[in-house]
Amino acid sequence: MPHGPGTRRRAERTALERAVDEGVLIVRSALVVAVTNQIIRRALQEHLPFDEDVATRVTRDEIDRLAAEQASAAVRVRKLRRMTGRSYGQSRHQFDYRPEDADALKLREAASKGVARELAARRDDDAFVGGVVADARSRAWDDVGQTVVDRLGWAARPADDYDDGRADRLRDLVEGDLAALRDAHPRPGRP
Numbered sequence: 001m002p003h004g005p006g007t008r009r010r011a012e013r014t015a016l017e018r019a020v021d022e023g024v025l026i027v028r029s030a031l032v033v034a035v036t037n038q039i040i041r042r043a044l045q046e047h048l049p050f051d052e053d054v055a056t057r058v059t060r061d062e063i064d065r066l067a068a069e070q071a072s073a074a075v076r077v078r079k080l081r082r083m084t085g086r087s088y089g090q091s092r093h094q095f096d097y098r099p100e101d102a103d104a105l106k107l108r109e110a111a112s113k114g115v116a117r118e119l120a121a122r123r124d125d126d127a128f129v130g131g132v133v134a135d136a137r138s139r140a141w142d143d144v145g146q147t148v149v150d151r152l153g154w155a156a157r158p159a160d161d162y163d164d165g166r167a168d169r170l171r172d173l174v175e176g177d178l179a180a181l182r183d184a185h186p187r188p189g190r191p
Helices: 015-044 052-084 099-122 126-152 166-184
Strands: none
Touching (some): 052 099, 052 126
8 A cells, every 4th residue: 555755654653652552551540440449439439420520530640640650660760770790690580680681671661651641641631530530431331330239139120021910910009918917906096
């Protein structure tokens, strides 16, 4: 397929691009869980209704926190990578890095920086934040609703023919069961 001047189609994303994209997806999932928990806690503990403005603020605060966490991780990995260059011998455990691990650590550092940058950019992206809030609200509803259904257990949708004969069942209840109950336990001063 021909491309115009100045455009080039890349066959594959780089390892860094994939790492950043995957990191953002993981962080987005963490955001949805954190906001879901806030919505549920607010509803059940504080008896407050869903408030989109509150959920949006919580989402942006979480984005700030997670971006700072990613930036901090990049600093830790950079320090670790620098120390690794002075290491010698064989690794004794999975976190005992050696010079041959430098490229992988460099990628982790760059990925953490990239995720932090992406989060900072998406913090003020109303569509991104709104999507997180909508997903969190839906998940909160599903979680709370499922808990209610699990606790009730017996609650089910009425049968399709529930309305058939309903008037007769109500008349039988009033004239039969309730009348028999009244007659079995007469109240003083009532006939």
